[in-house]
Amino acid sequence: SGYKLSYFPVRARAEPIRLLLADQGASWTDEEVQMADWFSGKSEIKKTAVFGQLPKFQHGDFVLYQSNSILRYLGRIYGISGSNNQESALIDMVNDGVEDLRLKYGRLIFFEYETGKEKYIKDLPNQLSAFERILSNNSNGTKFLVGDKISYADYNFLDILHCHIDLDPKCLTSFPLLSAYVERIASRPKLSEYLKSEKRNKRPITPKHKS
Numbered sequence: 001s002g003y004k005l006s007y008f009p010v011r012a013r014a015e016p017i018r019l020l021l022a023d024q025g026a027s028w029t030d031e032e033v034q035m036a037d038w039f040s041g042k043s044e045i046k047k048t049a050v051f052g053q054l055p056k057f058q059h060g061d062f063v064l065y066q067s068n069s070i071l072r073y074l075g076r077i078y079g080i081s082g083s084n085n086q087e088s089a090l091i092d093m094v095n096d097g098v099e100d101l102r103l104k105y106g107r108l109i110f111f112e113y114e115t116g117k118e119k120y121i122k123d124l125p126n127q128l129s130a131f132e133r134i135l136s137n138n139s140n141g142t143k144f145l146v147g148d149k150i151s152y153a154d155y156n157f158l159d160i161l162h163c164h165i166d167l168d169p170k171c172l173t174s175f176p177l178l179s180a181y182v183e184r185i186a187s188r189p190k191l192s193e194y195l196k197s198e199k200r201n202k203r204p205i206t207p208k209h210k211s
């Protein structure tokens, strides 16, 4: 496959891409970009980055940025981006919902952790209830976010749920469908192997976490 993923030595926005690749049986190279180099002002990779940011994804000579664009690109390669235009649109919509939650989470972790953690956790059920409802409206939550096969949005969603379980281990207790979903998706053979791997577990969740 000749995939290369360049990112900081953390999970964050690169992790959903890693989950997709692992579950789809693809191999890839992780190029770890150290923060000190990146912010040194002498970093070639930062100078050439389209938006001056990471992750950067390479597929042979093809180069792509924006984590959600990378997920959608790989979704089309592996046939996990919807079986028709409307299903693809619903997957896109739900992935945008995951992105909204990821941005909220990022704001807490990077800017408001000391003062905002309690309020964030208190409000979290309001964020998660939307996804419990999305699951309940699709085969009673027994399958995936959309349709009857996994999509790129599921990998993004599993990762952000893992982030929130780390933040508050009890955050899914009042959401039976979400709780079952995390167990079910994470126990997919290739995914569960990756989730147990050293390369996954040596990476902190965000730059603010300790590995």
Ligand SMILES: N[C@@H](CCC(=O)N[C@@H](CS(=O)(=O)O)C(=O)NCC(=O)O)C(=O)O
Pocket: 012, 013, 052, 053, 054, 055, 065, 066, 067, 068
């Ligand atoms: N919308 C972009 C955001 C990318 C982004 O914010 N990258 C941050 C790191 S992280 O937020 O993903 O952890 C970055 O490169 N920061 C370094 C910089 O901006 O110089 C995406 O989804 O890829």
